[in-house]
Amino acid sequence: MRRTFFIGVCSMVFGSATHAQYVQPERNDTVYLMPKANFAGAVAKKMITEGNSTIKGIAFTKPPAMQRHIGGKNKIVAGHVKIALFPLTPYFEEYLRLKKEQNPKKLKFAFMSSDAYKCRLEVITNSSGEFTFFNLKPGSYYIETVVDWSQTRYYDKYVGSGSSNYGTTDYYSKQSYNDHHSDYLKKEVEIKTEGEVVDIKLN
Template sequence: MHFGKPILLVFITFYAGSAVKAQYKEPEKKDKIETFYPKVPFDSLQAKQMLAKGKATIKGVAFTKPKSKWGFKVGQRIYANQIKITLFPVTPYLESWYALRKEKENLKKSRYVYLSNDAYRYRLEAITNSDGEFTFPNMKPGKYFLQGFLGYTHYGTYNEYTGSGYNSYGGQTDYYQQKTYSVDHEDRIEEFVEIKQDGEIVRLKLN
């Protein structure tokens, strides 16, 4: 259904000889969501060969830290408990996707860069335990990109003003009550890793 431009309506009510006009407020404009895909052709045969079974192992631990008001990660680790870690082979297509994401998403929050459906099919997945640990066994030598999304809740306290009164000295006293608040976050944790020799064990911190 298509609607035209909003119509400004003015209501006039007479009360004690005065007129009151209702004010129309324009709706807030949101940035239009833009989506992008790499233009490099995806080679499914290459991706399939890179994900063929080998004798190497990737062992990792996934975690994040709360962010300060300046955007830096500080404090104790928050381990990824039962989240999915996805592994992609680093093909020319994925390298193009990663470079495009850095270019587009950093400029605007309403921009998103996606893998094609064909490229997304060629992946491996693992689930972390309660300590954030995960394993990808039977890997071949090569470069891989690992990614997970770790959600957590930050709790804090603040003092809410509840009123004021006069004390016994005639001065005014302000009263406050401590209250708690919570803010939900989701961090995108990711890392590139390289297996150089068949049979080796590569250890990784994903944060």
């Protein structure tokens, strides 16, 4: 009887958990930095409607000097990646200022509205990292992309020791691992005159 009563009590306690009156929501401590300026959609769209100027260039990143091992690459081209171009209206200028205040450790990030994000042009680079934006109007623009890359690095792993008449010798085996990175590339570009071709380096 005592055993049957214990099972019944457990069933009552744990069974009631599926009918709880309140479920504690997950915390969201993210600090959202949003531009306060009104997004002038008509003005932004007009800047990226058809013109006769061009922005072209090459996108690449450079590993820090301390990560350039013997035989490593000093420049990594952004091959087959998406490049985005935004018109630099007051709204986007404020957004870029807010990005400088970002602090991932404090969950502090800058965001733009969905309507503003839609107001952009995109192109894909070739295998050499080259890209071109055609049919632009004079004005200021913001160009950005993210380049993912990895680098093979090496270290000596201790595998044991051996003793002889001359003392103790430590033995090591060379091991490799991939060091992964994501580099954010950005640049502000100005087209001054109709028909101008602006050549840039996005790095």
